[in-house]
Amino acid sequence: MTIKMYDLAGAEPERRFSPFCWRTKMALAHKGLEVETIPWRYADKAAIAFANWDRVPVIVDKNLPVVDSWAIASYLEGAYDSAPALFGGKAGRAFAFFVNNWVDGELHPVLARILALDILKHLEPGDRDYFRQSRETRFRMTLEAFCADRQKHLESFRRLLEPLRSTLAGQQFLGGESPLYPDYIVFGSLQWARAICDLRLLDPADPVDAWRERLLDAFNGIARRAPGYW
């Protein structure tokens, strides 16, 4: 039975920009699982209320909902243990959790300052007020002030990728010779940017960009085929 997944979308239903949803889509593809994605907007809280949750990704597998990208990855690894491993064992899972925390805690706060106005621009009109109000409350400033000095944040972002860059000097993927879930965690953040931001966040000469290109090609190019700017 095809898995259903609620996937954050912009005004164009095919413009899917959630970094967390990208983690899940790549994880599903890695496991070789079929998925039917349902475009979801911030205003559609009612559509996922059945899962007792208010954010995406939400998947429905065998009529049961599973919520939250990390919990979904853990669920898939257990429920589909004969499919290719996402974590590569207990140690792999432990370190994937570290990468999850590194991306959410270090990369995303800087990315948000580059992308927040681009998100706004791509949202369905009904989502825009919600997005502006909730984010301006969280950031305690206007989105315009939050995204001022984008060049500085872009430089910070590129610098923050240094541990990934050094790692790619010694191996093809964070997972080693082939990608594992930590690759999809970081890649999801770049898909977020690619979907909505016409500024290339990576220099094409950056080894991180070469790694990104390999993942854009993975699984018959599901990530590359998605609407995006670069």
Place this chain on the structure above:
Amino acid sequence: MTIKMYDLAGAEPERRFSPFCWRTKMALAHKGLEVETIPWRYADKAAIAFANWDRVPVIVDKNLPVVDSWAIASYLEGAYDSAPALFGGKAGRAFAFFVNNWVDGELHPVLARILALDILKHLEPGDRDYFRQSRETRFRMTLEAFCADRQKHLESFRRLLEPLRSTLAGQQFLGGESPLYPDYIVFGSLQWARAICDLRLLDPADPVDAWRERLLDAFNGIARRAPGYW
């Protein structure tokens, strides 16, 4: 046959402060291997010239030298594969490499600005000129200027530990339920600080400090028994 290890020492031969040597000592203990450490100073290049290397750790196992903490960990994992795993499989090794790069590239530059003058203070007189000159050339400023505004760097250091802190909210060690090599990589940096710096870099209420305490107790307290301030 007992493994020999050249281990960076201060004026007091038992004051061992190299973060890289601590990685190796913890890795050897994890594998249950006996080691005889030989105190080594920067001036002792001749003592390790047989290994075609000029830095420590250097180990000698079965009459063969192995150099560089990462290469030593990889060597031990292969040569002693029936002893407890340091990496926990291929994925674990791939992520350990990421943690190695995160610590060397992100934590150490900030730690150096907290610790450089403390290192100087603990060195054997014959090492002091070498240390000051080589570091001042590298940093392009005096050690005193490099270590000014220590409070700012301490705050940066504590903030940089956030991905570790978040990870410890979900598991006891970076390795999961028990420590693996990535734990020793980060712990080695704290042993560096503990050996020479009388300023406590961690708040005792910090979960990172609780994790450090668990590692101080590991392997019959080899890390706690080493001379240090906290």
